[in-house]
Structure formats: structure tokens, C-alpha cells
Amino acid sequence: RAVVVTADEMCKIVEQEGVKKTAQKVDVVTTGTFGPMCSSGVFINFGHTRPRIRATKVWLNDVPAYAGIAAVDCYIGATELKDHPDDQHPDMKYGGAHVIHDLVRGETVVLRAKSYGTDCYPLKETVKKITIKEISDAMLFNPRNAYQNYNVAVNKSDRKIFTYMGVLKPNLGNATYCSSGQLSPLLNDPHFRTIGVGTRIFLGGGIGYVVGPGTQHNPCLLPDNKVSLRAGGTLAVSGDLKQMSPVWLKGAHFPGYGVSMRVGLGIPIPILDEDMVLATAVNDQDITAPVVDYSQDYPQGLFTALCRVSYAQLRSGYFEMNNKKIPTAGLSSYRRALEIAEILKLWIQEGHFLITQPVEHIPI
Numbered sequence: 077r078a079v080v081v082t083a084d085e086m087c088k089i090v091e092q093e094g095v096k097k098t099a100q101k102v103d104v105v106t107t108g109t110f111g112p113m114c115s116s117g118v119f120i121n122f123g124h125t126r127p128r129i130r131a132t133k134v135w136l137n138d139v140p141a142y143a144g145i146a147a148v149d150c151y152i153g154a155t156e157l158k159d160h161p162d163d164q165h166p167d168m169k170y171g172g173a174h175v176i177h178d179l180v181r182g183e184t185v186v187l188r189a190k191s192y193g194t195d196c197y198p199l200k201e202t203v204k205k206i207t208i209k210e211i212s213d214a215m216l217f218n219p220r221n222a223y224q225n226y227n228v229a230v231n232k233s234d235r236k237i238f239t240y241m242g243v244l245k246p247n248l249g250n251a252t253y254c255s256s257g258q259l260s261p262l263l264n265d266p267h268f269r270t271i272g273v274g275t276r277i278f279l280g281g282g283i284g285y286v287v288g289p290g291t292q293h294n295p296c297l298l299p300d301n302k303v304s305l306r307a308g309g310t311l312a313v314s315g316d317l318k319q320m321s322p323v324w325l326k327g328a329h330f331p332g333y334g335v336s337m338r339v340g341l342g343i344p345i346p347i348l349d350e351d352m353v354l355a356t357a358v359n360d361q362d363i364t365a366p367v368v369d370y371s372q373d374y375p376q377g378l379f380t381a382l383c384r385v386s387y388a389q390l391r392s393g394y395f396e397m398n399n400k401k402i403p404t405a406g407l408s409s410y411r412r413a414l415e416i417a418e419i420l421k422l423w424i425q426e427g428h429f430l431i432t433q434p435v436e437h438i439p440i
Contacts, residue, residue: 238332
């Protein structure tokens with residue numbers, strides 16, 4: 077029987093028993109993360125109408141979906157906003173992520189489609205109500221998820237600012253961060269030795285797969301090769317939305333910014349050797365994240381870190397910079413990430429989830 081432990085448990089085991097004994101004892105380490113992942117969305121095939129339509133414009137609950145695929149296929153992105161009469165002041169409280177959440181929890185969604193009409197697809201407009209059970213296919217496809225590491229956001233200006241990292245108070249009044257630290261999947265396999273194309277994962281409460289490196293994939297490892305210095309690697313992932321749960325896919329509204337989707341994602345990491353033990357034993361004290369000013373530096377494309385802080389400091393509730401205590405808040409839930417790692421551990425132990433070997437490695 078496989079010995080499976082969470083990344084949280086692995087830290088304690090290595091500390092107590094050492095690397096060599098742990099390598100002999102542990103077979104698999106489970107990881108998890110649950111936080112906003114903007115680069116997400118769903119491919120939907122909503123089924124043929126009578127007469128048939130070749131949809132060129134599609135809306136789901138008045139949220140535009142991309143229809144330039146095929147007759148009744150569309151893609152709804154998590155951050156797409158609900159149409160609003162005043163384009164200068166869009167409705168930023170409801171978007172694609174909320175449509176996806178509504179579908180997963182079995183709610184009825186109003187689909188509206190338009191077309192120019194053709195001989196083979198003569199219908200020019202249709203409106204109908206759909207549920208996830210009625211539509212032909214719904215495939216979650218997220219081009220960029222599971223950042224290896226990420227910025228800590230602060231605001232050095234004298235006014236409150238509204239960002240995808242939340243509301244940032246003026247004059248370094250608070251800091252937000254978005255990573256599960258020692259539970260984060262890609263921080264536990266920094267060289268992508270076990271995570272690659274075809275890796276089976278926990279995705280949105282169901283089973284998904286790694287499709288390949290995500291967009292903006294750019295690992296940057298420390299000299300000891302243990303952790304990433306910056307946002308680093310990313311994954312493109314996919315899975316059947318019909319298997320997923322509204323607990324692990326949730327629409328999120330960020331005041332003054334817009335919409336994102338909270339995604340639950342977990343990856344099992346096989347312990348191949350002692351090097352993998354060291355990788356999965358990484359803890360919050362060893363992982364640092366760059367502190368970035370989102371009032372000036374980030375908007376201008378500058379990523380010079382004001383300083384670096386560990387996730388142990390961030391999770392303590394504050395860190396010190398410029399002789400000031402800055403309160404912290406995590407956008408990524410550590411508690412929910414640990415829950416994902418525990419669920420994945422149970423699935424493996426009960427034989428419901430089999431570990432896969434990548435068919436191709438991800439570049440670093």
C-alpha cells in the first residue's frame with residue numbers, strides 16, 4: 077500500500093526522521109492551492125437548434141462568450157464582464173466566473189445566440205435556457221493556473237487603489253499575497269520532474285489533467301534550486317466541468333477591478349529519490365516572495381522588489397518594512413488548500429485516483 081502524506085505533513089516527517097528514512101517511507105506527497113486564477117474558462121457545446129444556427133455571437137446570462145469556433149461551440153472566460161449599457165462603467169460584480177459557478181451548481185443559465193444565417197445554418201437568433209445536464213459538453217480549460225510563486229502587493233501612494241490583488245490602502249497600509257506557500261504544487265516540484273503533460277490532478281473538485289506549460293511560464297530558481305524567486309512556472313490544465321463542484325470553482329468580485337474565479341487545484345508528487353524528499357519538504361520559512369508597489373511599479377511594468385518576505389512572515393499577519401509593521405491578508409486560502417491535499421490523499425489511498433507519469437516534461 078502506498079504511503080501518502082500531505083506537503084504539510086511532509087515538512088514535519090523530514091524534520092523528525094531525516095531525508096534518508098523519509099525517502100524509504102513515503103511514496104507520494106499531495107499538494108493543493110485554492111485562490112483566484114483569472115486565466116480560466118470553459119468551452120461549451122450547447123447543442124444544435126431547430127432549425128440549426130451557426131452562432132457568431134453568444135451571451136450566457138448576458139456575459140459575452142467567444143463564438144469563433146464552430147456552429148454551437150463557445151468559450152466563456154472567467155474575467156469577461158456582464159454587458160452593460162454604459163461601456164465606460166461596466167457591471168464589475170458579475171462575469172464569466174459566476175456563469176461557470178452557476179452552471180456547476182446546477183442553476184439555469186440563459187443562452188442567447190445570433191448569426192448572419194447561411195444555407196446550412198439558416199436560424200439567425202435563438203434564446204434558450206440551459207443547465208449543465210442538458211448541454212452536450214462543458215470542458216474547463218484554463219490557460220494559466222497554479223503560479224509557482226507570486227508577488228506581495230503593497231501601495232506606496234497616498235490614495236487607496238483597487239487591483240486584482242484586492243483593495244490596497246495608502247502609505248503601505250496593508251499587503252496582500254496569493255499563494256499556499258509550502259502546499260503550493262509547483263513549489264514542491266520546482267524542476268517539474270513529476271509534473272508534466274498528462275499529469276492527472278485534482279481540478280475544481282473533479283479529476284483534470286495538465287495540458288502543458290501555462291501562458292507566462294517562466295521559472296526562476298534560487299541557486300540551491302529549491303524555490304522560485306518570482307511568479308515563475310505556470311500550468312495549462314483541463315477537465316470535465318460536469319464532474320466538478322461549486323465548492324471548488326467560485327466566482328469572485330474584486331471591487332474597482334472586476335471578476336476572477338477561485339479555482340481548487342491539487343497535484344500528487346511521487347517521491348522518486350532523496351532529492352524529491354528535499355523538494356517536498358520545503359516550508360514557509362524557506363520560501364520568499366517579492367514585495368511590489370502596485371501604485372507605481374506594477375502599472376509601469378517594473379518588477380523591482382522593495383524587499384522579500386517569507387510566507388511564514390506573511391501568514392503571521394504582518395511583516396516589517398521601512399520601520400513599519402504592515403498587516404497582511406492572503407487571497408489564497410491555506411485552509412482550503414490543505415483540504416484539497418487531504419482529499420487527494422484519501423482518493424489515492426482508496427484507489428480512486430491513479431498517479432500518471434508525464435508523457436512529456438515541461439521546460440524549466
